[in-house]
Amino acid sequence: MAHAEPVTPPQLSAPPRRSGRRSSVRSWRRSDQLIWLLAWLAGTGLCVAVAAIVTFLAAKGISDLNPTLLVTRPSVSLDQSHSGGFLDPLIGTLTMAVIGTLIATPIAVLSAFWVVEYGRPRWLAGIVETSIEMVAGTPDIVFAIFGLALFQLGFFAPLSFRASGGGVYGRSFIAAGIMMSLLALPLTYTATRNGLRATPRQLREASVALGKTRIATIRRVLLPNVRSDIATGATLGMGRIIGSTAIVVLLLGATLQNNSQGNVPLLGFLRGTGSTLTSYIFENSPSGEGNAPQKAYAAAFVLLLLVLALNGLVARISRVGAAGAVNAGRLSL
Amino acid sequence: MLDRLRRPWSDDRAERTLGAIACLAAIAIALMVVFVAQRAWPTFQREGLSWLGSGGNVDSQLGSMAFNTSAHPAASAYHLRAWPLIYGTLLTSGFAVIFGLAISLLTAIFVVDLAPPVLRRAMTPVIRLLASVPSVIYGLIGILVLVPFVGNDLITSGQKESVVNVIQLTGAGLLVSVAILTLMITPIMTALTIEALASVPRSWHEGAVALGLNPLRATIAVSLRAIRPAIVAATALAAARAIGEAIVIDMVSGGKAFTPKPWDGLIFIYEPLRSLASTIIDQGENLTEPAIRSSIYAFALLLMFSGFMLSVASRLIRRPLRKYELSS
Numbered sequence: 001m002a003h004a005e006p007v008t009p010p011q012l013s014a015p016p017r018r019s020g021r022r023s024s025v026r027s028w029r030r031s032d033q034l035i036w037l038l039a040w041l042a043g044t045g046l047c048v049a050v051a052a053i054v055t056f057l058a059a060k061g062i063s064d065l066n067p068t069l070l071v072t073r074p075s076v077s078l079d080q081s082h083s084g085g086f087l088d089p090l091i092g093t094l095t096m097a098v099i100g101t102l103i104a105t106p107i108a109v110l111s112a113f114w115v116v117e118y119g120r121p122r123w124l125a126g127i128v129e130t131s132i133e134m135v136a137g138t139p140d141i142v143f144a145i146f147g148l149a150l151f152q153l154g155f156f157a158p159l160s161f162r163a164s165g166g167g168v169y170g171r172s173f174i175a176a177g178i179m180m181s182l183l184a185l186p187l188t189y190t191a192t193r194n195g196l197r198a199t200p201r202q203l204r205e206a207s208v209a210l211g212k213t214r215i216a217t218i219r220r221v222l223l224p225n226v227r228s229d230i231a232t233g234a235t236l237g238m239g240r241i242i243g244s245t246a247i248v249v250l251l252l253g254a255t256l257q258n259n260s261q262g263n264v265p266l267l268g269f270l271r272g273t274g275s276t277l278t279s280y281i282f283e284n285s286p287s288g289e290g291n292a293p294q295k296a297y298a299a300a301f302v303l304l305l306l307v308l309a310l311n312g313l314v315a316r317i318s319r320v321g322a323a324g325a326v327n328a329g330r331l332s333l
Numbered sequence: 334m335l336d337r338l339r340r341p342w343s344d345d346r347a348e349r350t351l352g353a354i355a356c357l358a359a360i361a362i363a364l365m366v367v368f369v370a371q372r373a374w375p376t377f378q379r380e381g382l383s384w385l386g387s388g389g390n391v392d393s394q395l396g397s398m399a400f401n402t403s404a405h406p407a408a409s410a411y412h413l414r415a416w417p418l419i420y421g422t423l424l425t426s427g428f429a430v431i432f433g434l435a436i437s438l439l440t441a442i443f444v445v446d447l448a449p450p451v452l453r454r455a456m457t458p459v460i461r462l463l464a465s466v467p468s469v470i471y472g473l474i475g476i477l478v479l480v481p482f483v484g485n486d487l488i489t490s491g492q493k494e495s496v497v498n499v500i501q502l503t504g505a506g507l508l509v510s511v512a513i514l515t516l517m518i519t520p521i522m523t524a525l526t527i528e529a530l531a532s533v534p535r536s537w538h539e540g541a542v543a544l545g546l547n548p549l550r551a552t553i554a555v556s557l558r559a560i561r562p563a564i565v566a567a568t569a570l571a572a573a574r575a576i577g578e579a580i581v582i583d584m585v586s587g588g589k590a591f592t593p594k595p596w597d598g599l600i601f602i603y604e605p606l607r608s609l610a611s612t613i614i615d616q617g618e619n620l621t622e623p624a625i626r627s628s629i630y631a632f633a634l635l636l637m638f639s640g641f642m643l644s645v646a647s648r649l650i651r652r653p654l655r656k657y658e659l660s661s
Binding site: 024027028029032035036038039040041042043044046047049050053056057106107110111113114115118120124125127128130131132133134135136137138139140141142143144145146148149150182185189213214215216218236239240242243244245246249250278281282285286287293296297300303304307308310311315 | 341342343344347348350351352354355356357358359361362364365368369372435436439440442443444446447448452456458459460461462463465466467468469470472473474476477478516519523547549550553569570573574576577578579580583584588610613614617620629630633636637640641643644648
């Protein structure tokens with residue numbers, strides 16, 4: 001047998017140079033290059049847009065904002081320099097955030113505990129999950145109009161503002177706050193549920209092995225462990241609440257000043273109508289009744305600072321929480 | 334009483350109590366459906382489903398309702414054809430969701446794969462912040478910056494004169510509405526997509542690269558494919574936000590129930606419109622008149638129903654896509 005030709009190894013082209021990822025883009029397919037280009041455009045475009053918006057609002061806000069605006073009440077005037085500040089809307093925003101969060105957080109947390117830790121019967125847990133998903137997908141304008149129908153009932157009359165003739169408007173801080181809590185509910189629920197699901201099984205097993213009941217496990221072991229998730233969810237919910245305009249316009253009245261109903265100090269305020277920063281911005285934009293753009297810019301800047309503060313809080317809570325809790329918890333929007 | 338509460342609860346009692354509280358959300362949804370449907374009933378009773386159709390001018394129909402102040406209006410008082418409003422809602426939110434989806438996917442790829450590390454670390458919190466900016470702020474920028482810009486610089490006087498007998502082109506209209514809505518929903522979708530991409534194991538991506546794909550193609554073929562359920566969920570959420578956004582559309586859409594027509598040429602994108610949600614805000618003061626109230630609640634019923642449909646559709650689409658054990 002003739003001796004076989006030695007098999008020549010296939011000619012290797014020069015080994016690919018390791019020259020970093022970006023320079024290799026040239027060798028990609030055309031379509032990939034196009035996507036690469038579009039992704040860069042989208043990313044940098046977003047950065048530019050963000051920078052533009054923030055600088056613009058900051059420039060407008062700082063030039064139009066003076067500290068007296070924060071502590072003077074709004075008043076009726078055609079001239080922007082005499083129409084007062086936005087003390088009342090600021091108080092309104094904070095009140096809304098507090099009421100909404102106070103109502104939403106316990107309900108959301110307890111619901112999450114029930115669904116994850118008990119969840120029987122299964123069909124009921126499924127209904128609860130679906131309902132909360134539906135709440136998340138319902139526009140706030142629908143909550144507003146639903147609240148109007150609900151609180152105009154005679155049964156709820158004591159909770160809301162009354163016209164001088166005795167007619168029930170169904171508008172008050174309480175009514176708006178209850179509807180606002182529906183905005184925060186899904187966010188807090190989802191955060192708590194994800195935290196619970198990320199909690200290792202062994203934690204529960206260890207607690208049960210020590211003779212604790214399930215509810216004791218929830219209170220003493222799981223609740224401390226998901227505390228940061230709850231705080232994150234509640235803060236996100238608060239952000240959603242202070243950003244809602246439709247509920248304020250329809251259910252709080254978006255009046256110029258906060259009007260108390262009755263003479264009881266706190267209760268009267270809560271039963272009265274009022275406004276928040278969002279409705280103040282809306283009313284002072286050219287499409288509203290006030291049309292005072294400078295005031296609107298200043299209020300928008302304050303609102304943006306509030307949102308910024310809440311966001312910082314969320315980041316801080318989840319950082320601290322991630323260090324303390326026994327889970328692989330992650331932020332949920 | 335307090336003492337009883339302080340004592341350790343039995344498991345049975347805790348389970349029942351927590352279960353009852355968990356049902357509150359379901360009760361709220363049920364109440365909402367009942368109340369809104371009951372208030373909307375007179376409209377559907379008298380108008381039937383042709384209410385959803387087109388015909389006549391919605392603005393003047395609503396206007397004549399506002400003047401009819403009798404407590405028991407005749408059936409004819411309920412006459413309304415809501416199509417222009419439905420069309421306005423679908424048009425603005427449809428465009429916004431399409432643009433938002435494209436931009437958010439590209440941005441997410443950029444942040445996760447392409448951006449230099451400094452930019453990547455900076456962008457995630459910024460997008461999160463943008464997602465939580467109140468929509469009214471976007472609306473304010475729209476009405477004070479974009480509307481004058483479009484009205485004065487983009488629309489020529491020739492274009493304005495060509496339609497002067499039908500509508501006024503002020504700048505507020507389809508273009509600005511879609512732009513502002515897109516600006517509003519894109520960060521939400523981007524943040525959710527980035528979060529989902531981050532949950533894809535890095536080794537999957539590395540495996541695809543080792544098989545010869547370039548890094549970008551690997552992201553598209555493996556990571557994006559794996560997070561399809563999350564993308565669907567994010568899109569449904571964004572669509573719900575866009576459909577229900579009342580204030581922003583009220584500010585920048587021109588507030589006229591006109592139906593922008595694509596065959597009008599370039600003017601199409603400048604034509605004013607109004608959506609269902611912004612009509613509710615507009616007519617919020619007139620809720621004492623029975624006919625108008627019923628129509629408004631019918632709008633709300635439609636919005637609520639579309640919200641439910643979106644979440645149901647997103648569930649149905651997600652189920653077969655959820656092949657990989659990723660939480661989403």
